[in-house]
Amino acid sequence: MAVVDSEFTLDLPVPASRSGAGFATALLAWYDGARRRLPWRAEPGEKPDPYRVWLSEIMLQQTTVETVMDRFRRFLALFPDVFTLANAPLESVLAEWAGLGYYARARNLHACAREVAAKGGRFPDTVEALARLPGIGDYTAGAIAAIAFGRPVAAVDGNVERVMARVHRLADPLPHAKPALRRLTQALVPAERAGDFAQALMDLGAGICQPKMPTCGRCPVARFCAGAAAGDAASYPRKVAKAARPTRHGIAHVAIRDRDGAVLLRRRPPKGLLGGMMEVPGSEWREGAAPSSTPPCPGDWRPLNVAVEHTFTHFHLILTVEVARVADFAAAGEWHRPAHLDQAGVPTVFMKVLRAAGVV
DNA sequence: TACTCGTGGCG
């Protein structure tokens, strides 16, 4: 009955104990008593708002619930509906997104809002149509279709992958196992309450079937779980080893205007790393020795004693910071006063630079 | 397919 460890294929029928209504019924019964109350989540009996569901799903991509809680409320207060968002300048959306990371999400969010608004303001209600919108991939399309529109489709995020890999004791490592895990999940989706089912799986993954310490003793679906039965749930899902992170070096020039303490910032190119966000002018970031760079304006440039370090997803960065108080002059960029830097759209790495320089 | 793309928290 248990799926053997070497099983990679999914053409075999799902074992009866892990298929059909039993799993979903047990999970939903648990969810009815244990569901988290979250700002974007409709209360029982409430009709979900597709705009809020969509916004929350984008914001939650690779981002913790804890972080999103406050940011979601802030964002919704500024952009309460899809038309407000569509009509807002991209720069204001990026500024509000600053610090959240993965800024392509904000660019795609804005582009998606414009598409939806241009077609009347209603989000499509099928996985296929949703997945055609910018920033909406397989997971998010499923989540919106299920949560906002009740479609009986799977929403397979990292939580669900983990739960399913354990339930089935799947030996195939991620990311190769993703399509298999999607099919295994879809096979369990109930005809009714598909949105609750999706959210229940995520609550289960977040609260009980946690990455390093699953508490199978409190799990409502442990009796359906091969990993719980074998006592090795924590060893799933298997994953392929990740590549080592290289270190890049660079220089950042903090120009402080004598007159009022304003600092010189520039807008980065619209795509790529930190695309569209504001930056402190500086050198390129390269592996090996720090590249030389010309300051953005003349001045008495002095290096700080302490370098600024920041880790991105795929590389570590060490920035040497040089500071100068400079006279007012026409520079390629914008002068921002310290009091308003939190509204300028400065990503975290450059906020670290400004803190090191004593600007904020 | 494999790589790019942020940030903060935690064991």
Added chain:
DNA sequence: TCGCCAAGAGT
């Protein structure tokens, strides 16, 4: 301290 992890998508 440091790798792992968090409601992934685009290319």
